[in-house]
Amino acid sequence: MALTQTHRFNRRSKDASVYPLMVASSFVLLTDMVYTSSVLSVSAVTLGSIGISYMLWPAEFSTVGRWLKRYRLSWQAGLLVAVAAMFFLNGISQPASAQFFGQAEQWMTGQFPQGGQVIPLVFNVLRGLFILYLGISLVKVVQAARQDEDWQNLARTPLIILIAITMGDLLSQFIIGGGGA
Structure with a gap:
């Protein structure tokens, strides 16, 4: 017991x-x-x-x-x-609003209303170039790993750029605040 x-x-x-x-x-x-x-x-x-x-x-x-x-x-x-x-x-x-420099684009559009379609076009081109760069780098890293080459050195530069752009986005949110609202 x-x-x-x-x-x-x-x-x-x-x-x-x-x-x-x-x-x-x-x-x-x-x-x-x-x-x-x-x-x-x-x-x-x-x-x-x-x-x-x-x-x-x-x-x-x-x-x-x-x-x-x-x-x-x-x-x-x-x-x-x-x-x-x-x-x-x-x-x-939840709705996906996680775009790079989304608040910066809203702020620029609010500050320069005469910009019209140019500001969204510039930000979308920058996002597209960034995605293309990451995609091409990923393909290169995978090819190097499959061929038993040094893939870590190839992956280092895109990771540094990804971190730098993410930090730039965070810092721009701190600088501009609530997106110009």
Whole structure:
């Protein structure tokens, strides 16, 4: 009997160490739900609440526990996969506005309204050249790797350029602020 109580105590102390993590992640999920108001965020909050409820009241979920034991499944792993899938689906369901120098283009258009179609054309040409450069560099790196050549040196320059352009985009957002709004 003492062995069973010790085992039960160890299981509860293990769950107790996971409890703050579950509460914190549920708070993050709830914050995401408030800001995005999407069905996937609500589903992720629901799954997180079910996980916390299972940790607090395991006796109430005895049928689910027996089913998980019969198929040798871990409820923590299943919950983690489900919540991660909800976050992933929520992330890709949002509109994609991650363009390089998008806010800089908006600011330039707001500052120079007489520019008309020239400003978007210039920024789109720059984006196109950047994508072409990265694509050609990627092909060269893959060819060098397939021919057992030194592909790391070929990959270094495009990575440096990618990081430099990303930093330039971030710095331009700091300089111009909210896109001229």
